[in-house]
Amino acid sequence: MSRKSKEEKDKKAEKRGKERRYSRLRGMRDILFDEYKYWELVTRKARDLAVLYGFQPIETPALEKADLYERSSGKNTDVVSKEMYTFTDKSGDRVALRPEATPGLVRAYIEHGMFNLPQPVKFFWLGSLFRHEKPQSGRYRQHTQFDLEMFGEASPVADAQMILIAYNFFKELQIKVQIQINSLGCKECRADYINKLIEFYKERGKRAKLCIDCKKRFATNPLRLLDCKEEECAKVREEAPQIVDFLCNDCRDHLIKVLEYLDELDIPYNLNPFLVRGLDYYNRTVFEVTAVEGDEEESEDGAPEKKKETEEKDKRQASLGGGGRYDRLVEAMGGRPTPACGFGIGIERVILKIKEKNIPLKKDQEDFIFLAQLGEQAKRKMFILFEEMRKAGYRVRQAFTKDSLKVQLEEANRLGAKYSLILGQKELIDGTIIIRDMESGTQEMIDYKKIGAELNRRLESKDE
Secondary structure, three states: OOHHHHHHHHHHHHHHHHHOOOOOOOOOOOOOHHHHHHHHHHHHHHHHHHHHOOOEEOOOOOEEEHHHHHHHHOOOOHHHHHHOOEEEOOOOOEEEEOOOOHHHHHHHHHHOOHHHOOOOEEEEEEEEEEOOOOOEOOEOOEEEEEEEEEEOOOOHHHHHHHHHHHHHHHHHOOOOEEEEEEEOOOHHHHHHHHHHHHHHHHOOOOHHHOOHHHHHHHHHOHHHHHHOOOHHHHHHHOOOOOHHHHOOHHHHHHHHHHHHHHHHOOOOEEEOOOOOOOOOOOEEEEEEEEEOOOOOOEOOOOOEOOOOOHHHHHHHOOEEEEEEEOOOHHHHOOOOOOOEEEEEEEHHHHHHHHHHOOOOOOOOOOOOEEEEEOOHHHHHHHHHHHHHHHHHOOOEEEOOOOOOHHHHHHHHHHHOOOEEEEEOHHHHHHOEEEEEEOOOOOEEEEEHHHHHHHHHHHHHHHHO
């Protein structure tokens, strides 16, 4: 074979190798080692708060019947009509990957007869959602959400508690936020408002300025006209009637009481008349959590500087989470009339905000003990010691796949170990072991049988 033919063959082989390489689907992502510490921080905080406020963990399937979401969220919503992954499985059933958490949780509440339990029933859920939408900052086609849902409580205190938990979640993560809040009223008073809103948009010239999506929404879901982020649609919206002016007495009283609770709790909020959320099942209270980016800069005359670009404003106001009340959904899905409310928080957006603000992560306060060894016999004995210490409750680490003592101690430093226990051939013969203080570098030979007593003494003296 000529040299040229061999080079061509090698190039073809290399090309075939590249073609066989796989990469992530668009909008999907891997969570690698360095980022996992953020996931642990955020999900641990979510679980701690859920337990503190009496919410119980629940899991639901990632696959559900497609009509579960069509019936609950609404066929004309963006989530269902544009973003939901649907397909027919091998049994001929039309199924969907979970685009949101609430419908599946409502289904579980009904299917398992939880209306027979003491009310309210409080769910804590953490899992993946799937939406075929344009990937954006902190939002992926598979993303993770932390959800709290409360079934069987109609009073405004439930709404206020949900908002309080969401606010505390961000506050304890050192993220400054504001609550955007509105009321969508009930079925009766909202109908009056929608008629008024349609009249407003029918006025000459208004519909012509709307984007393509809003022209469709005008016929299918007029409330969503208030939620559009397009600049021209936002300009038209500025003079639109506000739903709070059309609330019936009961809905107005409910909103006032929720706001009074927020005032008492000193939670910063903004009554946002254009907040409607994107799903059909909401009624009365709806809210979103938006990050506060700090005070606006002032010009020389003391007036706040105007924001430079609409895109920057939209980025600052990107929702970190939200929720509201859905009192009619359980009944609409075949259950008993059951008031309910809840919220969801996007984990990826929270982590992105922590990184943007360079919020320092607290180091684990518990001390690690690293086990290092030199030689095959020492490795075997350290295997046994590692299991004994782990079962005794010590926080131990190791690198048994490494033979070099230098490499093992470098790993101990990287992990931030407080002490290292070092065992070699000489220590095996003498029945001793070396304990090394990783911070000071000092080390001491001790009796192997007194490892536990010596570690306890050192750790206790540190605590004092």
